[in-house]
Amino acid sequence: MKRGKRYKEAAKLVDRTTLYDPKEAADIVVKTASAKFDETIECHIKLGVDSRHADQQVRGAVVLPHGTGKSVRVLVFAKGDKITEAEEAGADFVGGNELIPKIQNEGWLDFDVVVATPDMMAVVGRLGRILGPKGLMPNPKAGTVTMDVAKAIKDIKAGKIEYRLDKTNIIHVPIGKVSFGTEKIMDNFHTLMSAIIKAKPSAAKGQYLRSVAITSTMGPGVKINGDKISAEK
Structure with a gap:
């Protein structure tokens, strides 16, 4: 080189x-x-x-x-009260099923971290082939599959x-x-x-x-x- x-x-x-x-x-x-x-x-x-x-x-x-010195964009897959919780915690994008075609068909990937509540993993799983290779798939070990979305967002924004x-x-x-x-x-x-x-x-x-x-x-x-x-x- x-x-x-x-x-x-x-x-x-x-x-x-x-x-x-x-x-x-x-x-x-x-x-x-x-x-x-x-x-x-x-x-x-x-x-x-x-x-x-x-x-x-x-x-x-x-x-x-x-x-890390970098501004991190967080996408949260949630439903019900967890949508409001995520928005109030500072998530950049929040949604559910409606985001699937946007990511699958339009190639939308304007986010750095994906957080999901456990009850949304069946939905997120449909994006495995897209999110997985890019290291964006939510994972319990990383704390990105959780019901406490507010804490997850706070930690990520703080430098997690x-x-x-x-x-x-x-x-x-x-x-x-x-x-x-x-x-x-x-x-x-x-x-x-x-x-x-x-x-x-x-x-x-x-x-x-x-x-x-x-x-x-x-x-x-x-x-x-x-x-x-x-x-x-």
């Missing part, structure tokens, strides 16, 4: 053979972010599990103390993110913006890592944290020493 001049200059500040202390890694990522926009800081975690086995899945959600393994056993999640600075990025990082460590499946054997790296949208990745990460902030 051909890299630009800015990337090459930033890459000179990163020793690919070194595993950095988490704070030092965050300092480097912030320093090497040179784009004209506020770059997103992402965390990539490779785990020593096999996502093909149900008992080794790692999936959940956590509220980052400083959010979902983490889960991809097919290569890696978790990819945003943990903030460059403008946050090192301290806030570290708060978010430790909160995320604590949740992932505590979510370790009992069936997982050997080294759990295989590799951890953080990077900005346009910058080089910085590898973190897993021995310096604990389940406690």
Whole structure:
């Protein structure tokens, strides 16, 4: 892959053979972010599990103390009093059956998170082939299938993110913006890592944290020493 001049200059500040202390890694990522926009800081975690086995899945959600820096659009599938509850809690879109053709036939996907009450999952299930591949399908483990839609919306708007393994056993999640600075990025990082460590499946054997790296949208990745990460902030 051909890299630009800015990337090459930033890459000179990163020793690919070194595993950095988490704070030092965050300092480097912030320093090497040179784009004209506020770059997103992402965390990539490779785990020593096999996502093909149900008992080794790692999936959940956590509220980052400083959010992600992104405005999140929430769609809620509900009926009855829960529609009013969702609207009052700040949901961007609320509805039921009438939304199915809009998503299926018109390709409407102007939302970032989908929340549904349990009694609406039969309806939402019809959208599985569309929402599933995009990571938008509501899930009880992520707290997006619930009767307490007000709390779900509040948490999501406050910075709740979902983490889960991809097919290569890696978790990819945003943990903030460059403008946050090192301290806030570290708060978010430790909160995320604590949740992932505590979510370790009992069936997982050997080294759990295989590799951890953080990077900005346009910058080089910085590898973190897993021995310096604990389940406690």
